[in-house]
Amino acid sequence: MESNGRSLVEKSLIARGISRRDFFKYCALVAGTLALPTSYGLRVAEALEKKSERLPVIWLELQDCAGCSESFTRAAKPSAADVVLDLISLNYHETLMATAGTQAEKLREDTIKVGGYLVIVEGAIPSSEGDIYCTIGGKTAEQILHDTVKNAVAVVSVGSCSSFGGLPKTYPNPTGAKRVMDLVKDKPILNLPGCPVNAVNITATLVHFLTFGKLPAIDDKLHRPLFAYGSLxxxxxxxxxxxxxxxxxxxxxxxxxxxxxxxxxxxxxxxxxxxxxxxxxxxxxxxxxxxxxxxxxxxxxxxxxxHPLYLPVKIQEVSPPAFYPAVGVETEKPIDATSVAVTGAIAGAILGAVGAAAVTKNRHSKDGNGQSSGES
Ligand code: SF4
Known part of the structure; x- marks a missing residue:
């Protein structure tokens, strides 16, 4: 609770003119986005309402176009999703912060000293020719990244540039652009690729972190959260x-x-x-x-x-198959040569019987129509 007895969430709802009902609906929605059972909506709402301190966040912009920042601040009208933004303290963001120069850099350094913050990285990190292709305040992007993550609780790469190198890494990669995962090895890293990242997935990740105190489950290889990148x-x-x-x-x-x-x-x-x-x-x-x-x-x-945008990707079957296999029952018993022979013999016998029956039926049919009874 804050000094006036109101929680951060309550204050945010009042300031933004959003009803509690809408806030609960949003929490249920975000629980769905996170692939949690619907009942978790209430748990999410309760966890957020209990927050008495904002989560400090440092947002780095390195080799980027600021498209992900723009996606993040996309709100056209106040919405319940914006309440989540009132639960974080965006201590450093080059594009959004009011301060600049040494004052801005001091804010970043002060946050690092205190620790316990989340780092969000937008943009790739150049490595060619002494890392000269992206410097801020006299430091290279790689130095800034290493300095910034040292006391962080976790790192979230937003957009394809920080997640995978993105546009700067496109062949022939003249600046030697690297992804965050290539350089940071000792912190939990979650990648939210996209060009730009979808704001829904940033807020859902933040809600998960604020609710459970950890990042959502990710895949081993590309570190993408399964709730957002688990399906084609x-x-x-x-x-x-x-x-x-x-x-x-x-x-x-x-x-x-x-x-x-x-x-x-x-x-x-x-x-x-x-x-x-x-x-x-x-x-x-x-x-x-x-x-x-x-x-x-x-x-x-x-x-x-x-990959050329106009070229179709290679997939196994483009046209629908003419026939679909019948639904069968799998057996755990290994197939041996004897069973194959016996099955073949039984199948042969059945086919023979069916063939004989068909001929007989055909013959009978012809007989029934009063035609000459030549065999078919
Ligand atoms: S290939 Fe067709 S069905 Fe598949 S994602 Fe693209 S538009 Fe949709």
């Missing part, structure tokens, strides 16, 4: 029915495009891209690239800029 876009795409029926857009503006058919042949990378875009969408869930008629460019996958 292709598996949740509303155009998937058209893909399965072989109905593809073949030219921008053609009949199939107007009818909302599958964009695979126009280069859609949905079949190889892991992201929750179809579920959370963009711009307050108004739409998303495939929803507005453009194929997915695969921006949550490593090195996506190196």
């Amino acid at each position: 876009i292709h598996n949740n795409c509303p155009r998937r029915g058209h893909f399965n029926r072989g109905k593809f857009v073949r030219e921008w503006g053609d009949e199939g495009h107007k009818k909302g058919w599958c964009l695979y042949k126009m280069g859609c990378k949905g079949p190889v891209t892991f992201s929750n875009c179809p579920l959370v969408k963009w711009n307050d869930s108004v739409s998303w690239p495939i929803g507005s008629g453009h194929g997915c460019i695969g921006c949550t996958e490593p090195d996506f800029w190196d």
Whole structure:
């Protein structure tokens, strides 16, 4: 509680003109985004309401375009999601902070001294020619990164540049751009790739951290949280029915495009891209690239800029199969040669019987029609 008896959440709700009901609805929604059971909505709300201190955050912008910062601050109108932002103390963010120069750098250093903060990194880290391609306040990006993470509780890379190198790392990678994971080895790291990152996934990650005191579960190799990157876009795409029926857009503006058919042949990378875009969408869930008629460019996958956007990705089956295998029962018993022979003999006998029955039936049928009874 703060000095006036109101919690941080209460103060935020009043200041933003948001009802408690909307706040609870948001908590249930974010629990769903985090793939938690619906009952966790209440638990999330209670945990956030108990917060009496803001979580200190240092946001670094290195080799970036500030697109992820823009995505993060996208709110068009006050929403319950913004309450989460009132639970963090954004102590350092080059683009958003009011101070500049030595004063700004002092704020970063003071936060590092106290410790217990979260570091958010936007942008890749150059390494060519003595790291000269990105320096701030006389320090290289790599020095700043190492200095900043030393007392942090965890590091979150937002966007594809800090997660995987992004656009700066595109061939031939003239600045020697690296990802955070290449340089930071002794802290928990979570990657939220995307070009830009989806703000929904940043706030959901923050809510998880504020509620449970740790980062959400990630995959081992790419460190992406499973709640946001656990499923292929292709598996949740509303155009998937058209893909399965072989109905593809073949030219921008053609009949199939107007009818909302599958964009695979126009280069859609949905079949190889892991992201929750179809579920959370963009711009307050108004739409998303495939929803507005453009194929997915695969921006949550490593090195996506190196793959021509117009070329279809290689997948095993583009056209739907003519026949689907019958549903069968798996057996744990190993198949041996004897059982194969016996099965073959039984199958042969059954086929023979079926064949004989068919001939007999055919013959009977012909007989029944009063035709000459030649065998078929
Ligand atoms: S190829 Fe793209 S547009 Fe087609 S179903 Fe898959 S994700 Fe959707």
